[in-house]
Amino acid sequence: xxxxxxxxxxxxxxxxxxxxxxxxxxxxxxxxxxxxxxxxxxxxxxxxxxxxxxxxxxxxxxxxxxxxxxxxxxxxxxxxxxxxxxxxxxxxxxxxxxxxxxxxxxxxxxxxxxxxxxxxxxxxxxxxxxxxxxxxxxxxxxxxxxxxxxxxxxxxxxxxxxxxxxxxxxxxxxxxxxxxxxxxxxxxxxxxxxxxxxxxxxxxxxxxxxxxxxxxxxxxxxxxxxxxxxxxxxxxxxxxxxxxxxxxxxxxxxxxxxxxxxxxxxxxxxxxxxxxxxxxxxxxxxxxxxxxxxxxxxxxxxxxxxxxxxxxxxxxxxxxxxxxxxxxxxxxxxxxxxxxxxxxxxxxxxxxxxxxxxxxxxxxxxxxxxxxxxxxxxxxxxxxxxxxxxxxxxxxxxxxxxxxxxxxxxxxxxxxxxxxxxxxxxxxxxxxxxxxxx
Numbered sequence: 001x002x003x004x005x006x007x008x009x010x011x012x013x014x015x016x017x018x019x020x021x022x023x024x025x026x027x028x029x030x031x032x033x034x035x036x037x038x039x040x041x042x043x044x045x046x047x048x049x050x051x052x053x054x055x056x057x058x059x060x061x062x063x064x065x066x067x068x069x070x071x072x073x074x075x076x077x078x079x080x081x082x083x084x085x086x087x088x089x090x091x092x093x094x095x096x097x098x099x100x101x102x103x104x105x106x107x108x109x110x111x112x113x114x115x116x117x118x119x120x121x122x123x124x125x126x127x128x129x130x131x132x133x134x135x136x137x138x139x140x141x142x143x144x145x146x147x148x149x150x151x152x153x154x155x156x157x158x159x160x161x162x163x164x165x166x167x168x169x170x171x172x173x174x175x176x177x178x179x180x181x182x183x184x185x186x187x188x189x190x191x192x193x194x195x196x197x198x199x200x201x202x203x204x205x206x207x208x209x210x211x212x213x214x215x216x217x218x219x220x221x222x223x224x225x226x227x228x229x230x231x232x233x234x235x236x237x238x239x240x241x242x243x244x245x246x247x248x249x250x251x252x253x254x255x256x257x258x259x260x261x262x263x264x265x266x267x268x269x270x271x272x273x274x275x276x277x278x279x280x281x282x283x284x285x286x287x288x289x290x291x292x293x294x295x296x297x298x299x300x301x302x303x304x305x306x307x308x309x310x311x312x313x314x315x316x317x318x319x320x321x322x323x324x325x326x327x328x329x330x331x332x333x334x335x336x337x338x339x340x341x342x343x344x345x346x347x348x349x350x351x352x353x354x355x356x357x358x359x360x361x362x363x364x365x366x367x368x369x370x371x372x373x374x375x376x377x378x379x380x381x382x383x384x385x386x387x388x389x390x391x392x393x394x395x396x397x398x399x400x401x402x403x404x405x406x407x408x409x410x411x412x413x414x415x416x417x418x419x420x421x422x423x424x425x426x427x428x429x430x431x432x433x434x435x436x437x438x
Contacts, residue, residue, distance in 0.1 A: 001153045005142050009038045020103040023118040025142035026279035026308050028216050030194040031118040035089050042087040051092035060098040065110035084112045094119035104136035121227050123277040143349040144192030144309040153201050163425050167435040169414035177411045180424040188338050191311015206321040213315035235271035243307050244316045247337035254305045282306040284354035290369050290376040294355050310342040336383030343381050346427045364394040372430045375402045379429055382408040403433040
């Protein structure tokens, strides 16, 4: 399947300032596949997997890149390699500290060699106290397929281009709008994990797709017991399994007391951090004063937690396809939790940090706020087709933003500085507002 990250990898390859690349992402998002696909653009490539072949770890016991490359040639045999314009892939690098540490030496002493590293739960490893020095590598995050990538996968590239190329909020014809909304519904069920998407586009039934999602979820649960400290495993399971419950409430704020009686933040903060570092969960902090920089206004004690993928979240809810794909129910079930999670992952995949706004008294709340240059713009998510919002009006009265933005199941619409993004164009926020204002 076409992945947008391939373009980012090509840009990395051409960059005169290229450093060894670290590709981060949750398990099963396609890191290995995309690096092997990218390797096709090189005359030569070498693939090492430290988990499949533990013996490879000994090849990196030296700190000298020339010796490492010589060791690789001796181990694999064959004719001598031309390491200029050669891609060296170091997969599952998190299990080999020496290989991870070698990336800084490749940067300093072996510039012609293109080195790309990836690994499951690599974010956990890099969050530890013994990671390599900052500034010696380039990072690239790989997320589940976005909705636009989902369109590509289902031979709807023309629809994608039409959404990417538009510069205003003129309504689409009803037939095209309805088709795109139906595809968003389908995406909300299937999600963006590569294997479920591949099964779906190959004609598998929705029940078969759901079975694959449950297999992925079981794999994540096994990762808890395999990679997390023993004392953390029960907490990880509690937090992970509580995500649908928290998002299904009217107030989607994460409540530690909802995990178990007497639970406190200090007992579960490490579990949430582990899930976020593993890219399994997305954290969205509250701000009460939307001023720049937003990160400085974020309340570290008040936040929402989303799943990495809306399809996996829908599988966690155990809702069947008939319930989700009937009418607008998919947007409304669990108080719009699936819709809000969909928008959150679209924003993250396009490089946006997650923050939401709530008034100090808690009487008004908006799902997301985003810093765009000198502006801070609100984005309200409406699950259905009723766009009325007291919170959006309250935000406008208090802070007078340049644009008021919402995303709904309605068509494109612009009323003064109020802009409606259809759910299928959520990733165009906030760019489209600026394009239409020129």
